[in-house]
Amino acid sequence: MTIADIEFEMNINDVADKDISEIIEICKQSGFSRESLDEELQKRGYPKIFTVDYDDMDDENEDYDDDYNENYNEDYDDEWEE
Secondary structure, eight states, X not given: OOHHHHHHXXXXXXXXXXXXXXXXXXXXXXOXXXXXXXXXXXXXXXXXXXXOOHHHHHHHTTTOOTTOOXXXXXXXXXXXXX
């Protein structure tokens, strides 16, 4: 990932220009990694952009019911049974 790619990702995720330039400068000194970029973003109150926490995603889908299908119509099945 290039600096231009990093800047682009932060721009499309509404990170302020000032914060982008500060984060880029910090990472130039300490090295670029997805984790360090997200850490700097979170310090400034932004959500993670460069990493995904799959454990958090599981919590969001906790109420999902695999057995529920709103398109299923039992009456329709009866029409074909003869």
